[in-house]
Amino acid sequence: MKHLLSTQDLSRTNAIRILDTAEEMAAVGDREVKKLPALRGRTVVNLFFEDSTRTRISFEAAAKRLSADVINFAAKGSSVSKGESLKDTAQTLSAMGADAVVIRHWASGAPHRLAATDWIDAAVINAGDGTHEHPTQALLDAFTMRRHWAKLAGTESEGADLKGMRVAIAGDVLHSRVARSNVWLLQTLGADVTLVAPPTLLPIGVEKWPCEVSYNLDETLAQGVDAVMMLRVQGERMNASYFPSTREYSRRWGFDDNRLKALDRFGLKDTIIMHPGPMNRGLEISAAAADSPRSTVLAQVRNGVSVRMAALYLLLSGDTREAAAAPVLASAGAAHSTKESN
Amino acid sequence: MPGNTGTYLIRGASILGGAPADLLIRDGVIAETGTGLSADGATVIDAAALVALPGMVDVHTHLREPGREDAETVETGTRAAALGGYTAVHAMANSTPVADTAGVVEQVYSLGRAAGWVDVRPVGAVTVGLAGEQLAELGAMADSRARVRMFSDDGICVHDPVLMRRALEYVKAFDGVVAQHAQEPRLTAGAQMNEGEVSAVLGLTGWPAVAEESIIARDVLLAQHVGSRLHVCHVSTAGSVEIIRWAKQRGINVTAEVTPHHLLLTDDLVRSYDPVFKVNPPLRTDADVQALRAGLADGTIDVVGTDHAPHPSEHKECEWAQAAMGMTGLETALSVVQHTMIETGMMTWADFARVTSTAAARIGRLEDQGRPLEAGEPANVILVDPAARWTVDPYRMATMGRNSPFKGRELPGKVVATFFKGHPTVLDGGLNTPFPYAAAPAGAA
Numbered sequence: 001m002k003h004l005l006s007t008q009d010l011s012r013t014n015a016i017r018i019l020d021t022a023e024e025m026a027a028v029g030d031r032e033v034k035k036l037p038a039l040r041g042r043t044v045v046n047l048f049f050e051d052s053t054r055t056r057i058s059f060e061a062a063a064k065r066l067s068a069d070v071i072n073f074a075a076k077g078s079s080v081s082k083g084e085s086l087k088d089t090a091q092t093l094s095a096m097g098a099d100a101v102v103i104r105h106w107a108s109g110a111p112h113r114l115a116a117t118d119w120i121d122a123a124v125i126n127a128g129d130g131t132h133e134h135p136t137q138a139l140l141d142a143f144t145m146r147r148h149w150a151k152l153a154g155t156e157s158e159g160a161d162l163k164g165m166r167v168a169i170a171g172d173v174l175h176s177r178v179a180r181s182n183v184w185l186l187q188t189l190g191a192d193v194t195l196v197a198p199p200t201l202l203p204i205g206v207e208k209w210p211c212e213v214s215y216n217l218d219e220t221l222a223q224g225v226d227a228v229m230m231l232r233v234q235g236e237r238m239n240a241s242y243f244p245s246t247r248e249y250s251r252r253w254g255f256d257d258n259r260l261k262a263l264d265r266f267g268l269k270d271t272i273i274m275h276p277g278p279m280n281r282g283l284e285i286s287a288a289a290a291d292s293p294r295s296t297v298l299a300q301v302r303n304g305v306s307v308r309m310a311a312l313y314l315l316l317s318g319d320t321r322e323a324a325a326a327p328v329l330a331s332a333g334a335a336h337s338t339k340e341s342n
Numbered sequence: 343m344p345g346n347t348g349t350y351l352i353r354g355a356s357i358l359g360g361a362p363a364d365l366l367i368r369d370g371v372i373a374e375t376g377t378g379l380s381a382d383g384a385t386v387i388d389a390a391a392l393v394a395l396p397g398m399v400d401v402h403t404h405l406r407e408p409g410r411e412d413a414e415t416v417e418t419g420t421r422a423a424a425l426g427g428y429t430a431v432h433a434m435a436n437s438t439p440v441a442d443t444a445g446v447v448e449q450v451y452s453l454g455r456a457a458g459w460v461d462v463r464p465v466g467a468v469t470v471g472l473a474g475e476q477l478a479e480l481g482a483m484a485d486s487r488a489r490v491r492m493f494s495d496d497g498i499c500v501h502d503p504v505l506m507r508r509a510l511e512y513v514k515a516f517d518g519v520v521a522q523h524a525q526e527p528r529l530t531a532g533a534q535m536n537e538g539e540v541s542a543v544l545g546l547t548g549w550p551a552v553a554e555e556s557i558i559a560r561d562v563l564l565a566q567h568v569g570s571r572l573h574v575c576h577v578s579t580a581g582s583v584e585i586i587r588w589a590k591q592r593g594i595n596v597t598a599e600v601t602p603h604h605l606l607l608t609d610d611l612v613r614s615y616d617p618v619f620k621v622n623p624p625l626r627t628d629a630d631v632q633a634l635r636a637g638l639a640d641g642t643i644d645v646v647g648t649d650h651a652p653h654p655s656e657h658k659e660c661e662w663a664q665a666a667m668g669m670t671g672l673e674t675a676l677s678v679v680q681h682t683m684i685e686t687g688m689m690t691w692a693d694f695a696r697v698t699s700t701a702a703a704r705i706g707r708l709e710d711q712g713r714p715l716e717a718g719e720p721a722n723v724i725l726v727d728p729a730a731r732w733t734v735d736p737y738r739m740a741t742m743g744r745n746s747p748f749k750g751r752e753l754p755g756k757v758v759a760t761f762f763k764g765h766p767t768v769l770d771g772g773l774n775t776p777f778p779y780a781a782a783p784a785g786a787a
Contacts, residue, residue: 008543087659107661108534108545109615116614117659130663132545177545204550205542 003115003124004311006133007185012161015188019143020158021310022303028065029306039068042316045098047089048127049075049105054277055127055137058301059102062308068316071098086110090119098122100316108132108177123315131175137276138181140307142189144296145227147303148272163190168220170196170253171231171284172242174203178276179231183211196220198253200242217253221262229274230255230285246283256286263294272296347765347778351381355389355725357715359691365394367721370764374717389725392758395695397429397460397722399702399711401521401599402496402575402647403672405431405462407453408446409438414652414742416450419672420459422650422741424767426672427757429722430461430703430711435472436497442467442478444486451488458776459767463706466490468509468520472498477509484516491707494521496575497622499557501527506561510570517707519597521573522561524582525623529553534663536609536624544612546662549624551579558582562589562596573705574598576649578623580633587642597705599647600634602678603669603747607631611747617658617665618745621651638697639688645702648675652743670743674734676726677753684728685754691728710763721764730756740773 001014028034044063046056056072063070073093086105093101100123103111108130115124128134142162149165150157167186173179173195186193193211195202206213214220221228233249243249250256255273263271273285273294281287290297352365357375364379365372373381400423406414416433423431433450435441441450447464454462466483470476472495483490493513500506500522509520530553535541537548558574562585565572577583577598586598603621608628611619619625637643651668658665679698683689689697703712713719733752736744760768765777 085656085660086664087656105661107663109663110661112615113661116616130545131547180543180545203542204537204548205539208539209542 001315003111004135004315005111005115005124005126007135007138007181007188008133010135010185010188012188015139015142015185016159016161018139018307018310018314019146021314022139022143022306023158025309025313026303026306028309029302035065035067037067038313039063039066039316042068042099043071043097044068044100044102044312045071045073045093046127047073047093047101047103049103049110050128052104052128054301055104058304059127059308061305063312065305066309066313068312086113087117087119090114094120094122100125100312102127104128106130125311125315128177130177132177133181134177135181135185136304136308136311137178138185139311140300140304141182141229141274141276142185143303143307144274144300145191145272148296149226152270161189162186165191165227166194166225167191167227167229168194168196168225169229169231170217170255172201172233172237173197173206173231174201175234175237176231182229183209187211194220194225196253198243198249201237217259218262221259221268222266224266224268225271227272227274228255229276232276232278233280233284250283254284254286255289257288260286260289260292274300277301347763349381349384350761350766351379351384351386352389352394352723352725353386355392355394356691357394358695359393362390365715365723367723367761367764370721372715372717372719372721372723375715387725387759391729392725392727393691394715395427395691395724395726396699396712396715397724397760397762398427398676398698399706399708400428400431400648400650400672400675401492401573401645401702401705402601402649403431403433404436404649404651404668405433405450406652407437408449412654416453416462417457418740418742419650419652420454420457420462421773422670422672422739424459424760424762425740425757425773426674427676427724427726427760428460428672429724429760429762430463430706430708432492432706433462433464434496435465435467435494440467440471441465442470442472444479444482447483447488447490448486455779458779460762461708461711463492463708464488464490465496465521466493468493468495468500469505474498474500474502474505477505477512480509480512480518481516484518491516491518492521492573492705493518494523494575496521496523499523499525499527501557503560503564507564507568510565510572511568514570519571519573519705521575522557523575524554524557524561526553526557529556533624535612535620536626538609538627540609540612544615546612551581551626551630554579554623555581555585558585562586562594565596566592566594570595572596576601576604576623576647577634577637577643578604578626578630580630583633583637583642587637590642597644597701598642599645600638600643601647601649602671602675602682604634605631605638605682606678607747615662617660617662618669618747618749620662620665620667621649621669622667635682635686635688638683639693644697645705646675646679646697647702648672650741652741653745655744658745668745669747670736670739670741670745672741673739674746674748674753676757677732677755678748680728680755681753721761723761724757725759727756727758728754730754732756
């Protein structure tokens with residue numbers, strides 16, 4: 001694994017290796033000194049062509065906890081806004097000796113271009129590209145779900161997958177890189193996925209995806225579900241006839257208070273509610289749902305750092321063999337934490 | 343009137359893929375055909391393994407001049423055309439300035455004559471500045487030295503139904519044709535690739551087939567209503583083929599073109615996110631490719647048009663969404679059509695002559711092109727080695743564009759010689775010399 005570009009081409013073995021490594025990384029976050037020397041002397045560039053403070057600081061925290069040098073390169077206020085091309089930017093970073101480039105880009109496929117061309121030799125991590133993929137988000141979602149699923153089963157997370165877990169992903173699937181990455185990864189890990197959305201916000205061709213598709217959130221909940229992931233509704237969709245009004249959207253596809261109560265009514269006491277953030281409270285998720293004990297929103301953020309540490313570590317250690325991970329990580333402390341199981 | 347372009351005796355060429363015969367080319371015309379011909383002082387070309395075809399006519403070429411001489415010039419583009427087996431090209435109107443006046447089309451026409459590699463027939467814009475608001479001076483362009491007969495806003499659809507109706511009606515006055523780039527603009531806002539299974543996965547905004555088909559359906563009905571002549575550029579979907587087949591069955595005066603790339607490539611290639619595969623209309627599915635081949639074979643689609651669209655490398659070495667749309671095609675068209683249509687048994691070389699020359703010349707109203715290989719006809723003739731195999735290398739092409747989607751592919755067929763008005767612009771598979779306009783009597787032009 002030289003790059004992390006998508007979850008579609010991520011094997012089950014590599015996916016579980018990342019999640020297992022993230023468990024060990026999570027233990028570092030529980031220590032007083034939250035730092036490993038693993039990437040000392042390595043340079044990680046956060047190359048952001050699109051604003052995303054959350055994702056950038058998550059990657060920054062991950063790289064710093066591994067002792068890497070971090071350079072933040074935001075397209076705004078840089079040469080990029082003066083018309084410099086991706087090629088020239090990449091070659092510049094290459095000349096400065098970047099070992100890894102974490103790229104967020106508004107254009108689908110931009111990370112693939114960096115990885116496929118000879119513009120730069122660094123490891124490329126896709127931190128979200130257009131409406132294509134956001135693989136580390138899906139990995140942190142899977143990490144969060146796996147802890148929950150393992151705890152319910154009374155087993156350890158390490159080595160486990162999500163076999164049999166019923167996951168509903170609801171909202172703007174058409175424009176969501178989070179939904180795409182989740183569909184592929186959850187399928188790889190054995191979960192049963194149902195996408196719930198208005199027909200206008202599902203892509204033509206979704207019927208070929210390895211998941212079920214529903215237009216009705218209530219029916220999906222009634223059939224039983226172990227995790228509900230609500231997708232953010234982007235403001236610019238609201239005036240483009242994807243749905244009549246935000247109120248109608250909220251009534252039909254939002255996770256509102258009635259649906260929160262319905263989980264109890266259906267006896268779904270262990271169902272978790274997920275959201276990749278940032279949330280539109282009152283639109284796709286009600287405040288009560290977001291703040292309920294079922295919500296994993298903050299656990300997702302916390303797990304994001306662990307998963308990104310794992311991705312950076314595995315890509316930059318230059319070796320993805322299991323044996324290679326062991327010695328360095330031994331210093332992270334053997335005990336892994338399962339306390340974030342919600 | 344013949345020009346003094348020399349005497350060439352082509353021996354034993356398979357005429358349109360049929361029986362071998364000799365062709366004697368003298369002073370710009372085919373002087374004689376038959377077997378065992380001889381002529382004093384003639385340059386003899388042994389064509390025993392070669393197929394003789396009428397010079398190809400491209401109905402859809404972007405030469406980029408004036409305005410984007412960093413992408414292509416009339417000189418480089420027509421060199422590429424000659425090497426690809428063409429003796430005439432229609433230069434699309436989306437130059438800078440737009441070819442929407444007699445002045446610009448005459449400039450392009452003159453540049454073509456100065457280059458001398460092929461007939462350059464400018465296409466006039468339908469609307470001023472391709473803006474889709476008001477008709478350009480179509481009559482002035484028709485009456486100019488460039489004698490424009492084809493009008494197109496190619497790259498942009500004439501989507502206003504009233505404007506399209508008026509254009510179709512107006513060009514009847516001088517036997518013109520409106521060549522429509524069929525793309526409903528609202529359905530394709532921000533479109534990046536074919537809308538379907540692949541776009542769903544790649545997260546690229548879709549260009550749905552219905553955006554092409556709905557405009558074609560409207561336009562054939564408009565052409566029927568006003569009794570005019572419509573040409574549909576670069577048809578790309580199975581549904582479009584069906585609509586055009588239906589229109590032709592109803593006697594509507596519509597012709598259609600398909601590009602070589604749409605006969606071979608599919609949207610699966612976009613999975614690489616390599617913008618060399620970005621083109622408008624986009625690469626479609628395999629079912630569309632098969633329907634286009636069937637449509638070309640049965641005559642529903644009349645011609646192959648390259649939509650040769652060279653771009654400077656910086657317009658392709660970037661993110662997919664940032665990249666320009668278009669592919670080069672002049673130097674690969676013959677090979678791709680041989681590969682997709684002849685080697686599949688769907689067409690003969692005689693059919694090839696129809697779709698690359700005869701029908702194309704008729705659409706553009708080029709009297710001296712697309713003629714039979716018979717005595718007395720203008721000597722626009724190519725010799726093709728159908729057994730040749732070659733690997734596409736954009737850096738070895740005459741076009742300035744390096745954006746060939748066929749890069750690295752092995753393709754069949756090679757143009758050995760191109761005779762343009764009796765003069766060999768290409769010999770032994772390489773460029774020879776341009777047609778000597780200055781040396782020829784005025785009548786030869």
